[in-house]
Amino acid sequence: MNLRERLSRGEFVITCEAGPPKGTDVGPALEEADRLGRYVHAFNVTDLQSSVLRMSSCALCTLLKARGHEPILQVTCRDRNRLALQADLLGAWALGIENVLALTGDHPVLGDHPGAWPVFDLDSVQLVAAIRELNRGRDLAGNELQGHPDFLVGAVVNATAKPLEPHLAKMRLKAQLGVGFFQTQTVYDPQAYLEFVRKVEGLGVPILVGVIPLKSAKMARFMNENIAGVHVPEPIIQELEAAKTKEDREKRSVDICARIVRAVKPYAHGIHLMPMGWDFLVPQILDQAGI
Secondary structure, three states, X not given: OOHHHHHHOOOOEEEEEEOOOOOOOOHHHHHHHHHHOOOOOEEEEOOOHHHOOOOOHHHHHHHHHHOOOOEEEEEEOOOOOHHHHHHHHHHHHHOOOOEEEEEOOXXXXXXXOXXXXXXXXXXXXXXXXXXXXXXXXXXXXXXXXXXXXXXXXXEEEOOOOOOOHHHHHHHHHHHHOOOOEEEXXXXXXXXXXXXXXXXXXXXXXXXXXXXXXXXXXXXXXXXXHHOOOOOOOXXXXXXXXXXXXXHHHHHHHHHHHHHHHHHHHXXXXXXXXXXXXXXXXXXXXXXXXXX
């Protein structure tokens, strides 16, 4: 059963972020996917995350597909104009990739090639619209395609941002354009997430809640200060501060993630895990969350 079918049946879906290597050695990434494959339904493959050079998302998606895993291709607007975006999407479909997550992308100044020129010919809403047109058999210029894809399209939303209304407005636009699921930024405040759910319950689009394990109190404070819309409550920071060893930090991180997943599970259609190098904790988080 593929991701589209699981979502349509109302199954609780688990996806996990996978990062392409900074180079050509795909062995570790594929081995990690093989280890986690029994716990998750699909791997969401990043597209030059944080504007840091890595292998293309499409390449790793294709390799994961060949090993029996279901990939979700991240596509950002940062590096390609509308011609290149459409060409890559058509190529991805021909390679067997059926799921796409449409993103704006981080500005290159934030990455390891700050002198790179950004493109941003389209924004994320326009990219979703472009994918809808490809699915209908036309390109953005209205030309008919010789064969067309049928992508399941995902989009992102910051569920705990303040103010929230600008994010809700874009979310509604993407829902009108036929988005098949939404994936949230990481959530650490379940109550704020529930308030968000009440405002969007009429959209009828499945929501996967983002979860990032916190490695330390320092990481939590950094996220509060530098990542828009992310708020780690002070009790969680204090909980992490009390950890004196790496093992204790890992245990507390698992506890926090599992607690959040249990709290949001009745109001979500799945979770999206972003382990940030702590992939080995994924089975523990899911087990402790009762999934």
